[in-house]
Amino acid sequence: xxxxxxxxxxxxxxxxxxxxxxxxxxxxxxxxxxxxxxxxxxxxxxxxxxxxxxxxxxxxxxxxxxxxxxxxxxxxxxxxxxxxxxxxxxxxxxxxxxxxxxxxxxxxxxxxxxxxxxxxxxxxxxxxxxxxxxxxxxxxxxxxxxxxxxxxxxxxxxxxxxxxxxxxxxxxxxxxxxxxxxxxxxxxxxxxxxxxxxxxxxxxxxxxxxxxxxxxxxxxxxxxxxxxxxxxxxxxxxxxxxxxxxxxxxxxxxxxxxxxxxxxxxxxxxxxxxxxxxxxxxxxxxxxxxxxxxxxxxxxxxxxxxxxxxxxxxx
Numbered sequence: 001x002x003x004x005x006x007x008x009x010x011x012x013x014x015x016x017x018x019x020x021x022x023x024x025x026x027x028x029x030x031x032x033x034x035x036x037x038x039x040x041x042x043x044x045x046x047x048x049x050x051x052x053x054x055x056x057x058x059x060x061x062x063x064x065x066x067x068x069x070x071x072x073x074x075x076x077x078x079x080x081x082x083x084x085x086x087x088x089x090x091x092x093x094x095x096x097x098x099x100x101x102x103x104x105x106x107x108x109x110x111x112x113x114x115x116x117x118x119x120x121x122x123x124x125x126x127x128x129x130x131x132x133x134x135x136x137x138x139x140x141x142x143x144x145x146x147x148x149x150x151x152x153x154x155x156x157x158x159x160x161x162x163x164x165x166x167x168x169x170x171x172x173x174x175x176x177x178x179x180x181x182x183x184x185x186x187x188x189x190x191x192x193x194x195x196x197x198x199x200x201x202x203x204x205x206x207x208x209x210x211x212x213x214x215x216x217x218x219x220x221x222x223x224x225x226x227x228x229x230x231x232x233x234x235x236x237x238x239x240x241x242x243x244x245x246x247x248x249x250x251x252x253x254x255x256x257x258x259x260x261x262x263x264x265x266x267x268x269x270x271x272x273x274x275x276x277x278x279x280x281x282x283x284x285x286x287x288x289x290x291x292x293x294x295x296x297x298x299x300x301x302x303x304x305x306x307x308x309x310x311x312x313x314x315x
Contacts, residue, residue: 001052002261003125003160004039005135005151007118007143008107011063011070012036014092014248014286020101032286035070036090038136038165040078041254041287042261045277047076048289051262054078056122058140060108061086081121083114085140092286098246109141123154130158132261136165136254145169152179165257167192178215184257186222187312201315202308204229205236220260220274222253226312227300228278230271237268238306238315239275241299244282251287252278259295268302275300 012035015028035044039055046053059068059080064087071078085108093101110118126133133155135148148170155162156179163182164174167189174180175193191198194207208219208231221229227240246252259277263270276297280290306315 001054001128001130002043002046002132002134003122003130004043004053004055005122005133006037006039006055006057006137007110007135007147008088008138008140009035009037009040009057009059009067010088010090010105010107011067012090012092012250012287014094014250016094016096016285018096020093020095020099030285032288033070034287035067035074035076036287038254039134040071040076041251041289042134042136042258043078044074044076045255045258045289046262049258049262049292054125056118056125057081058083058108058110058114058118059087060084063087063089079121079125081114081118083108083110085109092248092250094248094285100246100249102250104138107138107140110143112142115143115147119150119154122151126154126158126160130160132161132163134163134165134257134261136257138166138168139170145173148174149177149179152177163257163261165253175211175214175216180216182218182220182260183211183216184220184222184253186224186253190219190221199311200308201229201238201306201310201312204312205231205308209233220257220271222256222278223312224249226315228256228271228275229306229312230267232267235267235304236306237271237302237304238312239268239271239300239302240315241275241279241301244279246282247285248287249282252281254287255281255289268304272297272300272302
């Protein structure tokens with residue numbers, strides 16, 4: 001079982017529009033409501049593809065109750081820890097051109113006792129027999145930037161591999177601590193972490209190896225429309241395919257991470273699967289999870305030791 005932790009979950013509402021015009025009244029062609037939060041998305045994807053997973057999350061208020069109901073209706077195993085604040089709602093506006101605008105609410109502040117209850121719940125689920133742990137997304141107020149370091153300690157005590165997908169100060173805190181088996185930033189998050197612009201493939205690989213030097217084993221870097229890079233201390237691989245016109249890019253990185261975790265075989269094979277899952281996700285509305293039949297690994301090209309002089313777009 002792969003356990004996921006989403007400290008700041010959401011109820012995600014996606015609106016399909018022809019074109020976003022600021023200052024105008026728009027009419028949506030369709031509205032999609034999904035359980036939201038990066039760790040939750042990973043669990044949803046894994047379960048849809050037959051991989052055992054369970055999500056751990058805080059939930060409060062009417063939207064928190066709706067979130068838990070949606071997870072149950074989709075057959076997604078979850079342990080929701082009650083909190084006093086209201087679970088947030090995030091809004092995505094998807095244009096017909098493929099452009100996506102997302103507005104994320106801040107989420108409720110967690111009291112110290114609620115943080116402790118969340119970590120205790122996570123520990124209990126890990127003790128049920130986890131083979132991996134994913135913590136993902138932003139942190140709510142009150143959690144502390146070191147929450148993921150505390151989560152890593154729970155995983156290490158149980159010899160459970162730990163993957164992290166976050167950004168900003170929580171990312172920096174965990175990366176400095178060197179407590180990760182897998183880090184999955186996108187290229188912008190990695191650039192912010194190392195404090196410089198990343199233009200070429202070599203720039204991205206060098207930045208990833210700075211993180212690895214601090215103790216992280218693998219870095220999986222999402223490159224948006226240009227695929228992904230997997231970097232270890234001594235090796236690197238790129239995977240991608242022909243450009244797609246997306247319906248929604250929201251959640252594609254979560255699908256990429258889920259695909260990587262689901263796969264067996266070599267590093268190249270796991271990266272190929274990860275990118276195939278991410279490509280399938282962008283052809284779905286909102287954060288809907290694609291069916292296994294939509295995953296096309298044959299459309300993904302993998303290159304070992306990609307030319308460091310090229311930009312990701314040139315691969």
